[in-house]
Amino acid sequence: MEAYLAAIAAIALIYVLLSLGLTLHYGLTGLINFGHVGFFCIGAYAAAILSTTGGMPIVVGFVAAAVLAGLAAWPIGLVSLRLRDDYFAIVTLGFSETVRLVVTSERWLTNGVQGIPGIPRLFEGLGVGMPSALAILGVLLAVNAAAVWLFFRLVKSPFGRMIEAIRDNEEAVRALGKDPARFKIRVLMLGAALAGIAGAFYAHYIGYIVPDQFIPLVTFYVWMAIIMGGVGRISGAIVGSLLLMLFLEGSRFLRDVVPFISAVDMASVRIGAVGLALVLFTLYRPQGLMGDYTRR
């Protein structure tokens, strides 16, 4: 049981990292990013390639994941931040699909659709089982804590006030003589770098990646998490991700409490139950569990 809970916690913490990045994009700055999985994918592949065929230490992979994902956000920012919000959403969605097609097609680098197997797992030296699982959780917690701390510092800084001003009234910011695009690009790169780190953790945790894992559904899981948690709040990103995991994994145990449903039908009932929970949640708590900071 402990190892199962540890696995859920690890995946949940990876989603927290993704949600923090998206909170920075959407919750704080108002950028509708529908391509978050693209940065996640770049991070995962960077870490995987460097630690397998590249033969580099794992730490190098993590740094490269953050840097490459962040850099990938830069041109998108340049090209599209002058676009209106909804166009930005389409551009980012297109970006994430482009990333997926590139890793599918560039066989020499990514092994294409065959994927990259045998990515070294973190703390393999500690042996399998609880010691390494706890070590991984510890590192994930530390990285999450660092990200949260960085966020609080950011929100309280002049930079934080500026991006919130951009979210609330971009025209006013422009009238003050500030250039919103510059701030948006930096926010985009920072959130993307966080997603890249999440991708590196994911690659080293699952141990095998293929392009199929980086579909837009991942982006929308993250959106679900921040909407359930409360848009624009750091606590919302954390609570929302944990809640999403609770829905997805907790529903596995429905079988033990719901009678009259065969094991095979349970799989479909389970997905239905997750959907129902999400619908009810948005109906009765549309501002998210922690409240919507932006509408206060």
Place this chain on the structure above:
Amino acid sequence: MTTMNRRTLLGGVGGALALTAVPVSVNAQAATFRIGALNPVTGAGSPYGSGMQKMILAAVEEVNAAGGAGGRRIEVFAEDSQTSPQAAVLAAKKLIEVNNVRAIVGTWSSGVSLAVVPLTNDANILLLNTSGAPALSVPPANAKGLSYRFQATNDRFGRAFAEIATREGFKRAATMAFNNASGIGNTNGFKRAWEAKGNRVVAEVVYEPNQPSYRAELQRVLAARPDVIVMGSFLPDTTIILREWFQSGENTRWIIPGWAANPQLIQALGAQVTEGIISVDSVSNERAPSFAHFDQVHRRAMNQPGASNVYAAMTWDMVITLALAMEAAGPNADMAAINAKMREVANPPGEEVYTFAAGKAALAAGRAINYQGASSVLDFDQFGDVTPDFGVFFITKGQLERRYVVSI
């Protein structure tokens, strides 16, 4: 607008947590042997997943009705892999850690199997899969020899295609592959075997999924004037490609895997377009009594003939083979002892048996057995792979007609 405050919600969440903590008796009783059925009930594998899972349950029922295996009853814990590696990893962790299963049975896509195999290796339990990726045969995936593949690899399909192309006297072969592991595995396997026979592939195209038209790709292949086009494809894209080929009026023949060139394809395109297409499938061991028996059970559970779901035949065989290995290993054998018996009960030499009950009786009488499966004769090589026979079907007047069988 809401009456629910944070506290009630937290309470609800806590309640949900408490529900998940309902004690699932972790201490397996000595008399039961637990297996996990991890199948693609939802997602891309959903056309096969529920049949696979139902056949696992049915086979276990049969084993238990025959008095269990090695003195133990088998108990199944069913999970959905959602055809997604991430969901499958969490489901496998749950099966291993919470339910204490000793084998995971029936993973389908290669992505899922490759993501789950490190977990089953760590836990020293069996993984019985139906995936095609070559990486599953060798270390690191199969470093401990605990993984068995009940499906032919895509590479073997490709080799069968080459045998057929030679036998039909084709000279100028071209390939078209759907851009995923399975599609490319087929055409690469074909290319290797075809070139080893001293032939040349005149054109190769890999195409992206979900296109409304494949005319550009088709033109590139047809420009090389092939006398046969070998496909690594699936039903939706094959339908479009064949329609556009027929409109082009070019003359060529086709070799297509059986999951794409099936009755639905003929229904979609009509007899005229599909005339003469060669469809290749790993034959379920159709003439064996074990298949007849499986077919009967499948019809009862799914209301469809057993031949409609080749993967369900594989999961059926997984349970029977595992149960026979348990029986051969004797009461209270550990996983290593059971694993050591897997090949012994499935491979020659030995008396050919077709059901668990017959195998159990033969073992009790002290005879060696060779289980002949419903999905294939089930002889595992050193990598834990099987090599089934391939049926060659010609589409004639809208009917799939089996002409011969190729062994590789």
